[in-house]
Every structure is written in C-alpha cells, then in structure tokens.
Amino acid sequence: MRSPQSRPLRELLQTDDFTRRHIGPSEAEQAEMLAALNVTTLDQLTESTLPESIRFGGELNVGGPVTEAQALADLKAAAQKNRVFRSYIGMGYHGTLTPNVVLRNMLENPGWYTAYTPYQAEISQGRLEMLLNFQQTVMDLTGMPVSNASLLDEATAAAEAMTLAKRQAKSKGNVFYVADDVHPQTLDVVRTRAEYFGYEVVTGAANGELPEGTFAALVQSPGTHGDLHDLSPVAERVHAGQGALIVATDLLACALVTPPGEQGADIVIGSAQRFGVPMGFGGPHAAFLACRSEYQRSMPGRVIGVSKDGRGKTALRMAMQTREQHIRREKATSNICTAQALLANMAAAYAVYHGPEGIRTIAERVHRLTGILAKGLADGGYPLNETFFDTLSFKADVAFIQKRAEARGINFRYEGAGYLPDRIGISLDETTTLQDVADILQVITGQQVDVLALDADAVGGIPAELGRTSEYLTHPVFNTHHSEHAMLRYLKALENKDYSLVHGMIPLGSCTMKLNATAEMIPVTWPEFGGLHPFAPADQTEGYAQMLGELEAWLADITGYDAVSLQPNSGAQGEYAGLLAIRKYHESRNEAHRSVCLIPASAHGTNPASAAMLGMQVVVVKTDESGNIDLNDLRAKAEAHSANLGALMITYPSTHGVYEEHVTEVCEVIHAHGGQVYLDGANMNAMVGLAKPGLIGSDVSHLNLHKTFAIPHGGGGPGMGPIGVKAHLAPFLPNHEVRPVSESRTGAVSAAPYGSASILPISYLYIRLLGPAGLKKATQVALLNANYIARQLGGAYPVLYTGRHERVAHECILDIRPLKQASGITEEDIAKRLMDYGFHAPTMSFPVPGTLMIEPTESEPKAELDRFVEAMLEIRREIQEVQDGLLKAEDSPLRHAPHTQDDLMAEEWNRAYSRETAAFPTRAQRTWKYWPAVNRVDNVYGDRNFVCACPPVEEYAEA
Numbered sequence: 001m002r003s004p005q006s007r008p009l010r011e012l013l014q015t016d017d018f019t020r021r022h023i024g025p026s027e028a029e030q031a032e033m034l035a036a037l038n039v040t041t042l043d044q045l046t047e048s049t050l051p052e053s054i055r056f057g058g059e060l061n062v063g064g065p066v067t068e069a070q071a072l073a074d075l076k077a078a079a080q081k082n083r084v085f086r087s088y089i090g091m092g093y094h095g096t097l098t099p100n101v102v103l104r105n106m107l108e109n110p111g112w113y114t115a116y117t118p119y120q121a122e123i124s125q126g127r128l129e130m131l132l133n134f135q136q137t138v139m140d141l142t143g144m145p146v147s148n149a150s151l152l153d154e155a156t157a158a159a160e161a162m163t164l165a166k167r168q169a170k171s172k173g174n175v176f177y178v179a180d181d182v183h184p185q186t187l188d189v190v191r192t193r194a195e196y197f198g199y200e201v202v203t204g205a206a207n208g209e210l211p212e213g214t215f216a217a218l219v220q221s222p223g224t225h226g227d228l229h230d231l232s233p234v235a236e237r238v239h240a241g242q243g244a245l246i247v248a249t250d251l252l253a254c255a256l257v258t259p260p261g262e263q264g265a266d267i268v269i270g271s272a273q274r275f276g277v278p279m280g281f282g283g284p285h286a287a288f289l290a291c292r293s294e295y296q297r298s299m300p301g302r303v304i305g306v307s308k309d310g311r312g313k314t315a316l317r318m319a320m321q322t323r324e325q326h327i328r329r330e331k332a333t334s335n336i337c338t339a340q341a342l343l344a345n346m347a348a349a350y351a352v353y354h355g356p357e358g359i360r361t362i363a364e365r366v367h368r369l370t371g372i373l374a375k376g377l378a379d380g381g382y383p384l385n386e387t388f389f390d391t392l393s394f395k396a397d398v399a400f401i402q403k404r405a406e407a408r409g410i411n412f413r414y415e416g417a418g419y420l421p422d423r424i425g426i427s428l429d430e431t432t433t434l435q436d437v438a439d440i441l442q443v444i445t446g447q448q449v450d451v452l453a454l455d456a457d458a459v460g461g462i463p464a465e466l467g468r469t470s471e472y473l474t475h476p477v478f479n480t481h482h483s484e485h486a487m488l489r490y491l492k493a494l495e496n497k498d499y500s501l502v503h504g505m506i507p508l509g510s511c512t513m514k515l516n517a518t519a520e521m522i523p524v525t526w527p528e529f530g531g532l533h534p535f536a537p538a539d540q541t542e543g544y545a546q547m548l549g550e551l552e553a554w555l556a557d558i559t560g561y562d563a564v565s566l567q568p569n570s571g572a573q574g575e576y577a578g579l580l581a582i583r584k585y586h587e588s589r590n591e592a593h594r595s596v597c598l599i600p601a602s603a604h605g606t607n608p609a610s611a612a613m614l615g616m617q618v619v620v621v622k623t624d625e626s627g628n629i630d631l632n633d634l635r636a637k638a639e640a641h642s643a644n645l646g647a648l649m650i651t652y653p654s655t656h657g658v659y660e661e662h663v664t665e666v667c668e669v670i671h672a673h674g675g676q677v678y679l680d681g682a683n684m685n686a687m688v689g690l691a692k693p694g695l696i697g698s699d700v701s702h703l704n705l706h707k708t709f710a711i712p713h714g715g716g717g718p719g720m721g722p723i724g725v726k727a728h729l730a731p732f733l734p735n736h737e738v739r740p741v742s743e744s745r746t747g748a749v750s751a752a753p754y755g756s757a758s759i760l761p762i763s764y765l766y767i768r769l770l771g772p773a774g775l776k777k778a779t780q781v782a783l784l785n786a787n788y789i790a791r792q793l794g795g796a797y798p799v800l801y802t803g804r805h806e807r808v809a810h811e812c813i814l815d816i817r818p819l820k821q822a823s824g825i826t827e828e829d830i831a832k833r834l835m836d837y838g839f840h841a842p843t844m845s846f847p848v849p850g851t852l853m854i855e856p857t858e859s860e861p862k863a864e865l866d867r868f869v870e871a872m873l874e875i876r877r878e879i880q881e882v883q884d885g886l887l888k889a890e891d892s893p894l895r896h897a898p899h900t901q902d903d904l905m906a907e908e909w910n911r912a913y914s915r916e917t918a919a920f921p922t923r924a925q926r927t928w929k930y931w932p933a934v935n936r937v938d939n940v941y942g943d944r945n946f947v948c949a950c951p952p953v954e955e956y957a958e959a
C-alpha cells in the first residue's frame with residue numbers, strides 16, 4: 001500500500017530537475033525578491049515589464065525537459081550514429097592528439113572555459129599569458145613580427161587578410177588574385193566577402209602572372225593538393241605592383257619549410273587546429289593572422305600586448321582596444337568581436353608542452369610517413385606531386401577506391417566542387433601510424449606492402465632550397481614545461497590568476513554569463529562529435545544531422561522564424577550572414593539599390609561594421625532621452641531614404657536594457673518603406689519563451705549561442721551566431737561549395753558548413769534539459785534578478801533607463817557620471833575596486849560612456865546577488881567619503897584598486913587607508929579572497945610601446 005503522503009510519480013521522476021539547478025534563486029528566494037518588487041508571481045513581473053504588443057502567450061514547441069542522465073544517454077545514442085573513420089581528407093582539417101593534460105585541465109576545465117574576454121586585464125593575466133604564447137607560436141612558425149590572438153577560421157582569416165591588404169597596400173588596384181590551389185572553402189568565403197567590397201576576384205596558378213591592378217595575391221603553401229611553393233617570385237611580382245602578398249599556411253609544415261615570413265609575405269593566415277584541437281566536424285578552432293609591423297594598427301581581431309602595472313611590474317592586456325570595431329563602426333572593414341580564445345589557448349598549450357623539439361619531431365614524422373606513402377604509391381604506378389609536406393594527390397579510379405576505403409573505415413579526399421576530378425588526395429597527420437600507411441597502400445594498390453622496407457628508399461618532399469633553417473619557439477616558455485607535472489602546474493598557475501565563473505558572478509551587461517552546466521559540456525569531447533572531418537560523407541554523419549536538425553527546428557520555434565542557418569560562428573558573423581540574405585533578397589527583386597541601413601546610435605559596434613562590410617550606407621537613428629529609438633527621427637530617416645532603404649538593425653531588448661514599447665511600430669515603418677528588419681538577438685535571454693522576434697515583425701536575427709544558449713565564453717570565444725529568417729529570406733541563407741547545405745546560391749560565410757558544430761551539443765542540451773517551461777522560467781528569473789539588483793542599487797546609483805512601470809529587462813545601466821562629477825571617482829575606479837571585493841566588474845561604458853551595465857542572469861543565486869549588492873553599497877560609501885572631503889580621490893582605495901599581495905607585502909605603507917581596507921574591505925574576503933595578479937594596468941604605456949611577443953623571463957622576475 002502506498003502511503004497517502006506519497007508525492008505524485010511525475011514529481012518523483014524529477015524530469016524538470018535541471019531547471020532548479022540552472023536557475024540560481026530557490027522558489028522561496030524568488031518569492032522574497034518578487035515581494036521586493038511589489039509583485040507576487042513571476043507572471044506578474046513579466047506582465048508589468050514586457051509590452052503587451054510583443055508578448056507570446058503560447059508554449060514553446062521544443063524538446064524536454066528530461067533529466068541530465070536521460071539527455072546524455074539520448075544524445076550519446078544519436079552521436080553513435082556518426083561513424084568516425086580514419087580521416088585523410090586534409091583541406092585544412094587534420095587528426096591531432098590533444099595532450100591529455102591540456103584536454104582535462106583546459107578544454108574540460110571551467111576555470112578556463114567560463115572566463116570572459118579579458119577586458120579586465122588585472123584579473124585575466126593567466127589567459128592573457130597563454131594568448132601571448134599563441135601569438136609567439138604563430139610569429140615564430142610563420143616568421144612574421146606580429147600576430148593577433150586568433151580569428152574565427154582559416155577562410156574568414158583569408159577574407160580579413162584581403163581587406164587588411166586593401167587598407168594597407170599602396171596599390172590602388174581592385175583585383176584580388178587567388179591561387180587556384182587554395183582550399184575551396186577559403187575561396188568560397190573570400191568570394192562572398194569580396195562581392196560587396198567591390199573587389200574583383202581572379203584565380204590563377206600560384207606562380208602565374210598577376211593581372212593589372214592586383215592589390216593583393218593570396219597564395220597557399222602547402223597548397224590544397226599538397227604542393228609546396230617557392231613564394232619569392234610571386235612576392236616580387238605583387239610587390240612590384242605595390243600590392244601585398246597573403247600566404248595561407250600550415251603551422252606544422254612551417255616547422256620544416258622556410259616560413260612565409262622569410263619568403264616575402266606581408267600577411268600570413270591559417271588554422272591552428274592541428275595543434276591539439278579536435279576537428280569537431282568543422283570547429284571551433286583558432287585561425288591566426290600574422291603580418292608586417294607596418295600593418296599592426298589595422299590588424300583585425302584582438303591583439304595581446306605587454307604593458308606595465310601601477311607598480312611597474314610587467315602586465316599583459318588587450319592592446320589597442322580602441323581600434324576594435326566598436327570605434328571604427330561604419331568605417332570598419334572587419335566586424336570580428338568574439339574570436340577563438342579557448343582554442344588559441346589550447347594550440348599555445350600544445351606548443352608549450354611539445355616545445356620546438358617535439359613540434360619538429362611530429363612534423364618530421366608526418367613528413368617521413370608521407371614520404372613512405374609516396375614511395376609506395378609511386379611503386380604502384382601513381383604519379384604524384386613532387387613537393388609535399390603531408391599531402392599527396394594523384395589520379396585514380398575514384399569510385400573503386402572509395403568503396404574499398406570506406407569498407408576499411410578510411411576517408412580520402414575525393415574530387416568535389418570542381419576540384420580534383422578523378423583524383424584522390426591523402427593528408428597524413430600526427431595520429432598516423434606505420435600501420436595506417438600500410439592500410440592506405442593496401443586499399444589503393446590492393447597489395448600488402450612492407451612499409452618499413454619502403455622507408456630506406458623514401459625521399460622527402462621538401463626541396464632543399466625550401467628547408468627551414470631558422471629557429472623557432474626559442475623563448476623559455478616553450479622549453480620548460482615538457483614533463484606532465486610541469487605542464488599541469490603551469491596550466492594551473494595561469495588558471496589561478498584568472499577570474500572566471502568558478503569564482504563568482506561575472507555581471508557583464510550584454511554578455512549573459514549564465515551557467516555553463518557540466519552536463520551540457522560533456523559531449524563536446526566525445527570522440528563521436530570531436531573526431532569527424534567537416535567534409536566527411538553524409539552517411540557517416542547522421543548523428544550530427546539528427547542533432548543539428550532538431551536544434552534548427554527548436555531555434556526556429558523559439559525565435560518565431562521559418563528557417564535557421566547554423567553556419568555563422570560568432571554573433572558578428574551572424575549579422576553579416578543576415579544582412580547578406582537581405583542584400584540578396586533585394587537583388588532578387590531587382591532592388592539591389594536598397595543599400596541604406598538605419599542603425600540606432602546605441603547599437604553594438606558590430607552592427608554598423610557588418611553593414612559597412614556589405615557595402616551598405618549606415619544612417620544613424622537617434623535615441624530619445626529614455627534610451628528608446630526616437631520614432632520621429634526614425635520616420636523621417638525612413639522617409640528620406642525610402643527609395644533606397646535596405647534594412648534597419650535594432651537590438652531588442654535594446655542595448656539600454658529596456659523593452660521598447662514601440663518595436664512593432666518600428667518594424668511597420670521600415671516595412672512600409674520597403675526595408676527589412678534585422679533584430680540583433682544578442683539579448684535573446686530576455687525573450688526566450690516570452691516573446692519571439694519573428695512574431696514582433698522582424699525578418700532576421702542572429703542568436704549568440706554563447707550567451708543565451710549556454711555555450712561558455714571561453715575567455716573570448718568560441719561562439720556561435722546562427723541566424724533565423726522568415727521564409728522569404730530562407731533562399732538566401734549561406735550555402736557551402738564543398739558540402740552544400742541547401743539550394744541557396746549565396747556563398748559561404750564560414751569555412752565549415754555548420755560553423756563550429758562540435759559546441760552545438762551544448763545549446764542542444766540546454767534546451768532539452770530545460771524544456772519549454774524551464775526556458776520560459778529562466779527568462780523570467782533573468783528579469784527578476786536584474787530588476788532585483790536595479791531595485792537594491794537604484795538608491796545609491798541612478799538606474800539610467802527603465803521601461804514600463806520603472807522596470808528594466810535582463811540588465812540595468814547604473815549611471816556613474818553624477819558621482820564622477822561630484823567626487824572624481826570614475827566608473828573604472830569602481831570596476832577595479834570590485835576586484836578587491838572578489839568580483840568581476842560589470843560592462844564599462846557600453847553603450848553609454850560613464851556607466852556600468854549589470855546583467856546578473858538567471859543562474860546567480862540570491863546570496864551572490866546580495867554579496868554583489870553589499871560590495872556596490874560599500875563602494876558607494878567609499879565614494880561618499882571622497883565626496884565629503886575625507887579623502888582625496890587620488891588617495892582613496894578606489895583609485896589605487898585593485899590591491900595585490902605585493903601592495904600588502906610592501907614594507908612601507910603610507911596610504912590614507914589601512915591594509916585591511918585595501919584587501920579585505922568586508923568580512924566576506926576573510927573566508928574567501930581572490931587576489932588580482934597585478935595592479936592597475938597602464939593602457940596608454942602599452943599602446944605607445946606596442947609589444948605583442950613574450951617578454952624576456954627576467955622582466956617578470958625583476959618586477
């Protein structure tokens with residue numbers, strides 16, 4: 001007999017258990033917080049916050065909720081439908097062995113993957129150091145003086161290099177010459193990008209004559225079929241026309257081959273994937289861009305630079321931040337924001353762990369095995385490319401060999417996309433063994449070959465004059481941490497310097513630093529997802545197809561759109577893809593002239609940058625005093641540009657953190673003038689389950705899966721920025737030349753057809769674990785947490801913008817300007833002082849200078865919110881002391897913040913406040929103290945004395 005008290009079975013099964021794990025405040029705490037906001041339920045809060053006109057009253061049609069165990073079991077079953085063959089496809093994606101110490105302590109470690117882009121340098125020194133190692137690795141191996149800290153993928157890096165060359169080269173020409181043996185996906189992306197910049201893309205032989213008016217040439221070595229090119233002749237030719245030479249290369253090949261930098265390259269790009277990052281069906285991986293010093297101030301992406309802190313100690317930071325697209329806006333030629341920091345860190349760790357000897361050995365082994373294979377194939381009567389590092393290509397009976405290879409679980413590169421008709425390509429890699437080579441030879445020649453015997457006669461593929469003679473990775477960091485203990489401790493030492501979500505909340509407005517649940521992360525390193533080449537045959541990738549198909553359908557439902565593209569691998573890429581679809585749509589209606597893009601003044605910098613990259617004329621729309629789009633100005637500008645109106649880009653809820661009441665009207669105005677509405681969905685965390693962009697009236701949006709849908713930020717990437725579109729734009733979504741994903745004639749925007757596919761399981765599980773009710777509740781609690789903070793802090797710091805009933809959406813902006821005027825204390829002082837209290841600062845001065853924007857997300861428990869509120873109120877009291885004249889601003893703990901152990905250890909203490917006030921301002925720090933690694937970093941010094949290479953070790957020691 002069941003006891004009468006027994007709860008219903010539905011409750012005991014706990015299928016919605018994840019919801020209470022993901023959402024920070026308990027039910028009781030939610031009730032308490034709601035009461036503080038004078039409402040009793042989450043629904044009441046929603047009603048008093050969200051404009052009626054946008055509310056979606058139905059239930060989402062998505063999977064779940066299911067338990068973590070069930071979700072993982074089901075996804076595993078799907079993943080097992082993928083068949084992981086030995087891949088020799090190459091084309092920029094290679095097998096690699098992630099050092100286990102890096103796998104577990106970096107890729108699978110929230111101390112590394114939950115950090116944000118290192119905007120607050122003092123609490124980011126660990127990953128800044130590893131990113132500097134990445135830059136040094138790239139600089140050393142490519143032979144270039146400057147490198148950035150990663151780009152999204154090799155193909156977009158090539159496109160970025162093209163525009164960089166256009167800005168920098170003296171040539172006034174308009175032709176971009178591309179060698180006909182660059183990877184086809186690179187050419188695809190370059191063509192897409194070149195179209196709206198108005199460049200003419202001409203292809204020809206790598207060593208061919210350059211057409212008149214060539215402003216830059218892109219040559220790849222090793223080429224896509226494996227050939228190594230002597231780059232000096234093409235360098236001479238392109239320089240003679242005052243153009244620039246861009247070289248796409250392979251870092252491992254550079255260990256043995258004269259690097260492009262020693263052969264006259266001006267810009268070198270490529271992918272660092274094979275430095276320990278799994279192929280992952282296309283990504284994420286770190287691409288790189290290295291260039292001559294003269295180009296450094298125009299370099300796209302983030303660059304880590306060396307500077308000094310307040311005590312003169314060497315300190316790292318993102319250099320030349322003001323150069324980012326946030327400033328250049330409509331004059332930008334790049335919109336890169338989120339990049340691939342975590343993967344760059346992994347590649348750098350791989351270089352640190354192996355060191356120059358290890359890297360050379362791996363490269364030599366790959367090359368030697370390729371030589372053995374070449375000998376076996378030549379003996380079998382197959383004529384091959386004469387020069388090679390790891391890739392061979394030859395004419396063969398493709399159908400026959402493909403069948404035999406697949407029966408052995410082997411993939412070669414077969415002709416595709418007009419490349420290599422009747423030819424086979426084989427690329428070996430770090431994972432290839434002698435047995436693999438024997439298997440390959442058996443599949444192709446039908447013979448059992450004694451591969452060891454072949455070794456004696458095998459010849460190398462690197463011509464003597466192209467053999468590398470210069471040293472690389474000579475810095476001590478690459479020559480120290482080679483035992484596993486040393487590496488483990490180095491990784492830990494760096495991790496310990498950084499503030500991440502494992503320490504506390506990261507209340508960065510517009511960044512949505514929510515929980516990245518462990519269960520969501522687990523599948524990322526499953527070999528069934530990690531081991532697949534992006535161009536593997538479709539019948540081997542059915543597990544991915546199932547997961548991607550379901551995810552697309554769910555995202556379409558959540559956003560109210562009809563179709564979704566998973567190709568863009570960052571938010572900014574999504575903007576680009578969305579505007580591209582709009583451009584193509586207008587063209588299809590013979591309205592190509594519709595190229596004006598209206599953008600509110602408050603927009604994120606990537607918006608105008610993306611529009612500019614599509615050749616659109618950006619017209620800025622004013623915002624009124626309450627932060628809303630000025631409807632009169634919008635009407636006037638839409639009217640004035642009616643004939644040429646292409647699009648409006650709006651962010652909703654606005655970057656000011658409020659739900660504008662008139663958004664549907666805004667959409668109507670644009671449509672009435674023939675324009676399309678792009679709704680930037682970076683703030684979708686305030687809408688999921690409550691409103692749908694597609695129902696509000698917009699035509700296309702991107703989603704930042706690395707915000708709303710739980711992909712961790714990785715310290716500055718990876719990200720994913722899929723777009724949803726209404727049916728009329730669906731035919732214009734990006735396609736892919738190598739692996740077509742639709743009938744669309746639009747080119748590719750990323751190197752891989754599904755962007756960074758291997759992190760999509762995170763968002764997939766996020767949706768499935770929460771289910772329709774959990775997703776809605778997450779949004780409602782995000783509103784609750786933000787409004788709670790606004791209410792608790794509003795008395796001390798004015799909340800700049802509110803919507804209906806004085807509510808904010810999922811974030812709130814505190815106006816520091818009045819305090820600054822009264823005390824001289826700046827928003828930066830507050831941001832740095834928060835570090836002493838054990839917090840990461842909110843977003844500083846975006847979108848309004850002199851403000852702090854706080855976004856707590858639904859995942860922060862009430863105790864953490866209260867700890868933050870306490871810190872902010874304490875800081876307000878400290879500001880008051882300055883206001884009251886008790887302390888001068890320059891003598892206050894706020895101005896000296898953050899405080900370090902060095903400060904406290906100093907023999908002399910002549911500050912106007914105690915050591916205790918400095919580092920232990922509240923009782924909370926007595927039980928747990930986070931120590932910033934350095935004092936306040938000197939930004940100006942770093943930019944004036946730009947250095948992006950690893951500093952001599954003594955510099956760290958001296959300080």
Ligand SMILES: Cc1ncc(COP(=O)(O)O)c(C=O)c1O
Nearest residue numbers: 337338510570571572604682719
């Ligand atoms: C409103 C808004 N739009 C676009 C972006 C660009 O996204 P991503 O950094 O992924 O390129 C951001 C990123 O911070 C954003 O906040």
